[in-house]
Amino acid sequence: MKVLVINAGSSSVKYQLIQTDDESVVAKGGIERIGIPGSNLSQTVGGKKYEIAKYLPDHNAAFELMLDCLTSPDFGGAVKDISEIEAIGHRVLHTGTDFHGSVEVDAEVERLLRENIHLGPLHMPANIAGIDACIKALPGVPNVAVFDTAFHTTMPDKASMYAIPYEDYEKFKIKKYGFHGTSHKYVSGCAIDYLSSKGLPWGKIVTCHLGNGSSITAVKDGKSVDTSMGMTPLEGVPMGTRSGDIDASVVEMLCSWKDMTPSEVVTYLNKQCGFLGVSGVSSDSRNVLEEAEKGNYRARLAMDMFTYRVKKYIGSYAAAMGGLDCIVMTGGIGENSGPLRKGILDGLEFLGVKLDEKVNAEVRQPKGIFEIQTSDSRVRILVIPTNEELVIARETRDVVNAMKR
Numbered sequence: 001m002k003v004l005v006i007n008a009g010s011s012s013v014k015y016q017l018i019q020t021d022d023e024s025v026v027a028k029g030g031i032e033r034i035g036i037p038g039s040n041l042s043q044t045v046g047g048k049k050y051e052i053a054k055y056l057p058d059h060n061a062a063f064e065l066m067l068d069c070l071t072s073p074d075f076g077g078a079v080k081d082i083s084e085i086e087a088i089g090h091r092v093l094h095t096g097t098d099f100h101g102s103v104e105v106d107a108e109v110e111r112l113l114r115e116n117i118h119l120g121p122l123h124m125p126a127n128i129a130g131i132d133a134c135i136k137a138l139p140g141v142p143n144v145a146v147f148d149t150a151f152h153t154t155m156p157d158k159a160s161m162y163a164i165p166y167e168d169y170e171k172f173k174i175k176k177y178g179f180h181g182t183s184h185k186y187v188s189g190c191a192i193d194y195l196s197s198k199g200l201p202w203g204k205i206v207t208c209h210l211g212n213g214s215s216i217t218a219v220k221d222g223k224s225v226d227t228s229m230g231m232t233p234l235e236g237v238p239m240g241t242r243s244g245d246i247d248a249s250v251v252e253m254l255c256s257w258k259d260m261t262p263s264e265v266v267t268y269l270n271k272q273c274g275f276l277g278v279s280g281v282s283s284d285s286r287n288v289l290e291e292a293e294k295g296n297y298r299a300r301l302a303m304d305m306f307t308y309r310v311k312k313y314i315g316s317y318a319a320a321m322g323g324l325d326c327i328v329m330t331g332g333i334g335e336n337s338g339p340l341r342k343g344i345l346d347g348l349e350f351l352g353v354k355l356d357e358k359v360n361a362e363v364r365q366p367k368g369i370f371e372i373q374t375s376d377s378r379v380r381i382l383v384i385p386t387n388e389e390l391v392i393a394r395e396t397r398d399v400v401n402a403m404k405r
């Protein structure tokens, strides 16, 4: 089945056309600056890159151009006819409390998605605009919503609830939802297949998705039982520009001391903190590490805060699961940064974690699964490249096939 995977942002869309039979990527592309002068599309088919600059006033115009480019022989001719696209899978931010897995979008699902816009005011409107544009551009082709939070709906209440009055949870659905669900699902699934094929234990895994945004998940018997991001992606470890965990009273103090509104403080905590705010250098860990190595104190502090807090999450999740069989590293940092992986894993020997420093330093841009522990490490440490688009394509295929039955 050819599935078009869509990740729609407010001014950008990323897409992949995936043949689920052999899980190959037929075409992959991105559209930028929708509604902004300078909009453009780039698409790769068969290793060749094609680009076009054209003003795109809205998502409808963007999707029309994308479909033209997917069929055009001048753009690689990914499909001969648009009817070859059998289903569309959309990355959607938030399940709210309405969904527990992927669903085909109908009028009722769309109504519930709209009701949940307040849970992700930056992403949900764009996700819905992407779905609407596809319904218009490809009438009759099923659209499936694959949620970023769905993998975490298995968390027990004791892990997902905040200790606020219960009636406020009931009224406003305030709780930890967690994010990066498709990534945690994908890499934990790969780790389970890999470990079980070798007869190794796989019931207690901590997956670390470390990128611009980072989250850590405790995966027990294949299910998410705790995760570091919260009601929004702000909670958890420090990230490129996000503070991660912080005493909520600071919000009120900042409002008063910096004369900010609560919503300005939330933007500040999301956009001006983390690596960027602490180091004053950059939100990109590569630049911060480079400065740290030159002796820049604030850059070193930003990196040390990151590795320290990821380490604490791993330790606390080992405690939550009553043990640890495997740690998985993924995302831009997890897959590529030997120094940050080392900073995180050093000192976890008491849990049975022993890093092979030489192998660790060498693993970058892995094409498959790499083990980076020593031969006498009780815990396996796996570097696994994530593939969120593939999870979305698989889920979309499964939902569409289930509907046919």
Ligand code: ADP
Pocket (backbone or CB within 6 Å): 210, 211, 212, 213, 240, 283, 284, 285, 286, 287, 331, 332, 333, 336, 337, 364
């Ligand atoms: P996003 O969360 O936006 O998808 P990524 O997963 O691409 O982001 O992660 C971005 C982070 O990964 C940045 O901090 C960047 O420095 C780091 N990173 C990406 N590639 C490399 C690399 N080759 N070596 C070291 N760090 C890298």
